Amino acid sequence: FQAFYRAMDLKPPSGEPNFVGKKDELIKAKRSFRTLEGRDILIIYHEGVLYAMDSYCYHAGGKLELGDIEEFDGKLCIVCPNHKYKISLAKGECIYKASNPREKPPVPRWYSKGVKQRTHTVTETDGDVFVTLSTETRFIESDYFQGEKGKVERAKA
Numbered sequence: 001f002q003a004f005y006r007a008m009d010l011k012p013p014s015g016e017p018n019f020v021g022k023k024d025e026l027i028k029a030k031r032s033f034r035t036l037e038g039r040d041i042l043i044i045y046h047e048g049v050l051y052a053m054d055s056y057c058y059h060a061g062g063k064l065e066l067g068d069i070e071e072f073d074g075k076l077c078i079v080c081p082n083h084k085y086k087i088s089l090a091k092g093e094c095i096y097k098a099s100n101p102r103e104k105p106p107v108p109r110w111y112s113k114g115v116k117q118r119t120h121t122v123t124e125t126d127g128d129v130f131v132t133l134s135t136e137t138r139f140i141e142s143d144y145f146q147g148e149k150g151k152v153e154r155a156k157a
């Protein structure tokens with residue numbers, strides 16, 4: 001567990017909830033940026049639900065806070081402003097539409113690249129909102145842009 005974070009040049013998450021603000025403020029702001037335990041997190045309020053995810057797009061470090069939110073294939077996604085990758089708010093799954101040119105006629109369908117963006121758990125107690133960072137030890141692509149190495153690249157994104 002610790003070795004994974006060392007290799008990724010990241011601070012291991014505490015597994016404890018971090019206070020991120022009052023629910024009313026987060027609703028009003030719609031998008032809020034917080035640095036929690038050394039990790040840059042985007043908190044999104046959309047249609048009655050608060051979500052939290054790594055704030056830099058897993059593809060090339062784009063700023064997801066500037067992305068539009070749209071529904072694709074029944075999933076609410078943030079669309080990265082840089083190259084328009086669609087990342088689900090709930091799971092951090094990247095989805096894309098493609099058609100098989102061998103199919104006659106080709107029919108565009110939705111496909112998943114799997115979970116690429118790390119999402120975090122949002123909880124609320126008496127109007128206070130907390131984010132507990134994901135303790136999933138599997139490498140998730142957005143981890144790269146949270147470490148020292150990724151900082152240089154994300155600055156160019």
Ligand code: FES
Nearest residue numbers: 057060062080083
């Ligand atoms: Fe987000 Fe490329 S940086 S789609």
